[in-house]
Amino acid sequence: NAGVTQTPKFRILKIGQSMTLQCTQDMNHNYMYWYRQDPGMGLKLIYYSVGAGITDKGEVPNGYNVSRSTTEDFPLRLELAAPSQTSVYFCASSYQGGETQYFGPGTRLLVL
Amino acid sequence: AQKVTQAQTEISVVEKEDVTLDCVYETRDTTYYLFWYKQPPSGELVFLIRRNSFDEQNEISGRYSWNFQKSTSSFNFTITASQVVDSAVYFCALSEAPQGGSEKLVFGKGTKLTVNP
Numbered sequence: 125n126a127g128v129t130q131t132p133k134f135r136i137l138k139i140g141q142s143m144t145l146q147c148t149q150d151m152n153h154n155y156m157y158w159y160r161q162d163p164g165m166g167l168k169l170i171y172y173s174v175g176a177g178i179t180d181k182g183e184v185p186n187g188y189n190v191s192r193s194t195t196e197d198f199p200l201r202l203e204l205a206a207p208s209q210t211s212v213y214f215c216a217s218s219y220q221g222g223e224t225q226y227f228g229p230g231t232r233l234l235v236l
Numbered sequence: 237a238q239k240v241t242q243a244q245t246e247i248s249v250v251e252k253e254d255v256t257l258d259c260v261y262e263t264r265d266t267t268y269y270l271f272w273y274k275q276p277p278s279g280e281l282v283f284l285i286r287r288n289s290f291d292e293q294n295e296i297s298g299r300y301s302w303n304f305q306k307s308t309s310s311f312n313f314t315i316t317a318s319q320v321v322d323s324a325v326y327f328c329a330l331s332e333a334p335q336g337g338s339e340k341l342v343f344g345k346g347t348k349l350t351v352n353p
Contacts, residue, residue, distance in 0.1 A: 157340075157341070164345070164346075165345055165346075166240075166327055166329075166343030166344050166345045166346055167281075167327070167341075167343045168343075169340045169341070172340065182340055183340070212279070214281065216281075216341075221331070222269050222331050222332075223286075224271070224283055224286050225271075225283075225341055226283065227273075227280065227281040227283075229279070229280050230279055230280065230281075
């Protein structure tokens with residue numbers, strides 16, 4: 125059982141570059157989420173999706189975009205990378221809201 | 237607004253000691269869910285428990301136990317006879333019941349537990 129997978133595991137970006145963080149789940153979950161974790165802090169929600177074609181902003185959406193064309197995939201796009209986006213990014217999924225969220229292994233991003 | 241407070245930033249114990257991690261939450265909803273996650277040094281987030289607001293029974297799972305008290309808005313986590321493998325950052329989180337698209341898990345800042353041999 126793969127669960128939630130994320131790629132890449134680690135990436136270094138230069139300021140102004142763009143990239144897409146990939147997230148895939150194989151549990152047929154309806155809900156998917158993107159969080160960022162800054163050092164010494166808890167996780168903060170960036171975007172979430174309640175099903176294919178439906179996305180909504182979380183607490184810290186600025187500088188990011190998402191899409192959800194399939195149930196399985198929920199990519200996160202950074203258009204113009206900034207040092208403030210240096211963080212660890214976690215993707216998660218759950219069957220529905222309020223249910224247990226299962227997390228991927230994370231992507232460590234460094235913007236220089 | 238939802239809020240989760242984990243006042244203990246870091247705790248250090250010696251192996252076999254019992255340790256309690258505190259979690260206090262704020263919510264205006266009557267229906268909500270509380271969670272604990274473990275983040276070991278390897279970085280992944282491991283689900284430990286989910287509890288709904290209508291179930292105040294304490295829960296025990298091996299060396300882990302949870303004490304949920306609505307009267308004090310607390311959901312504390314106790315590890316009995318701690319082991320070195322329990323060393324991790326532990327997060328408490330709160331989710332309000334689904335109501336038309338406002339789903340989110342609000343996390344506390346975490347408590348770093350170090351268990352020394």
